[in-house]
Amino acid sequence: MSERYRVGLTADCARPDGSTIFGDVGLDRLTAAGLEWEVMPDAEGHELAADVIAGYDAVLSFGHLRFPRALLRAAPRVKHIARFGAGYDGIDPAALAAEGVVVTTTPTAVRRPLALSALTLLLALSHRLLDNHRAATSGRWADRGAYRGTGVAGRTVGILGLGSMGSDLVGLLAPLGVRVIATDRSGNTERAAALGVELVDTDRLAAESDYVVVAAALTESSRHLVDRDFLAAMKPTAYLVNVARGGLVDQAALTDALREGRIAGAGLDVLDPEPPSPDEPLLRMDNVLVTPHALCWTADFTAGVATSVIEAIIDVAHGRRPAHPLDPRVFDRWRRGD
Known part of the structure; x- marks a missing residue:
C-alpha cells in the first residue's frame, strides 16, 4: 500500500463530513486501516471529471455514475472502483479491465x-x-x-x-x-x-x-x-x-x-x-x-453493504484479493505488475 492511499467518495449520496443518506457506512474503518478518505465535489450530470478523481487510488461510488474508459485513462492513479450496491450499469467491466481498474460490487449484501x-x-x-x-x-x-x-x-x-x-x-x-x-x-x-x-x-x-x-x-x-x-x-x-x-x-x-x-x-x-x-x-x-429506489434501504441493507464495500477497499489497498471483483484477473495482473 502506498503511504497515502486515498479514497474519494462520490457526493451523490454523501455529505462533506462523510455522513450519507444510508446512515453510518463505517468510514472510520478506512481511517483505522491507514487510508485517507474525503467526499469529492458533486458530479455534473452522471460523470465525474478526470481532474476530480485523478488524486485518488480508489473511488467509492454510492450512486450510478458513469466511469467510461477514457475517464480512467485520464486518471491513471485510480485502480479501484468500489460500488455501494450490486449494480454496475454505467461501468463497462471489460473496458475498465483493459485499463487495469478493479471493479467490486456487493452482491451478497x-x-x-x-x-x-x-x-x-x-x-x-x-x-x-x-x-x-x-x-x-x-x-x-x-x-x-x-x-x-x-x-x-x-x-x-x-x-x-x-x-x-x-x-x-x-x-x-x-x-x-x-x-x-x-x-x-x-x-x-x-x-x-x-x-x-x-x-x-x-x-x-x-x-x-x-x-x-x-x-x-x-x-x-x-x-x-x-x-x-x-x-x-x-x-x-x-x-x-x-x-x-x-x-x-x-x-x-x-x-x-x-x-x-x-x-x-x-x-x-x-x-x-x-x-x-x-x-x-x-x-x-x-x-x-x-417507491423511490429505496425500498430495500433497511438497517440490514446498510450494515451489510457498508461492511462489504469497506472490506473491499481495505483489501485492495493492502494487496489482498477482494471478495466480489467483477473480473478477478485484473487484480491478479496488477498485483504481479503486468
Whole structure:
C-alpha cells in the first residue's frame, strides 16, 4: 500500500463530513486501516471529471455514475472502483479491465433486502394494499368489497433473471404455494433444478406468469427487456414488479399497457430516468405502486453493504484479493505488475 492511499467518495449520496443518506457506512474503518478518505465535489450530470478523481487510488461510488474508459485513462492513479450496491450499469467491466481498474460490487449484501423488496411489492399488489389504504383513509369503508385481491396460492411467479437476488426470492416464495418459472442468461439448469424452478424463454414467462418480477442486471443487451411485445403477451390479470433497474422496462410501453388495461398493475421501485419528471404518468395511476429506489434501504441493507464495500477497499489497498471483483484477473495482473 502506498503511504497515502486515498479514497474519494462520490457526493451523490454523501455529505462533506462523510455522513450519507444510508446512515453510518463505517468510514472510520478506512481511517483505522491507514487510508485517507474525503467526499469529492458533486458530479455534473452522471460523470465525474478526470481532474476530480485523478488524486485518488480508489473511488467509492454510492450512486450510478458513469466511469467510461477514457475517464480512467485520464486518471491513471485510480485502480479501484468500489460500488455501494450490486449494480454496475454505467461501468463497462471489460473496458475498465483493459485499463487495469478493479471493479467490486456487493452482491451478497444486497441479495436478501432486494428479494424482500420484490416480495413486498408482489404481496402489496396481490392484496391491493394501496387501494384498501385509500378506501380506509378517505372514509370509503362501504367500498371495501371492491378491492378484493387475487392472492398468490396456486399462481405463477415469473422471475426475469435467476441470479443472486432472483434465486433468493425463490426461497422466500417457497412457503406461499406458488409455481415459479424463470429466465437465466447463464442457462444454469443445475441451479434452477436445485431451486425447483423451471427455466423458460421470455415469451413463455410473459404468457404464463400471474406476477412477473424483473431481477436482471441492466446491460446494453437487456435494456427494455420488458418491451411492448413482452407486455402484449402478459395476461390482463397479471402484475409487473421491478426492483432491478428502470431501464429494463420500456416505460412508455408499460404506461400504455396499464392505461389500456392490458395488464392489471405494477409495483415499481425503479424508474427511467431517476428521479422521474413530475409529470411522469406512472406516478398518478391508481393501479401502480411506486417507491423511490429505496425500498430495500433497511438497517440490514446498510450494515451489510457498508461492511462489504469497506472490506473491499481495505483489501485492495493492502494487496489482498477482494471478495466480489467483477473480473478477478485484473487484480491478479496488477498485483504481479503486468
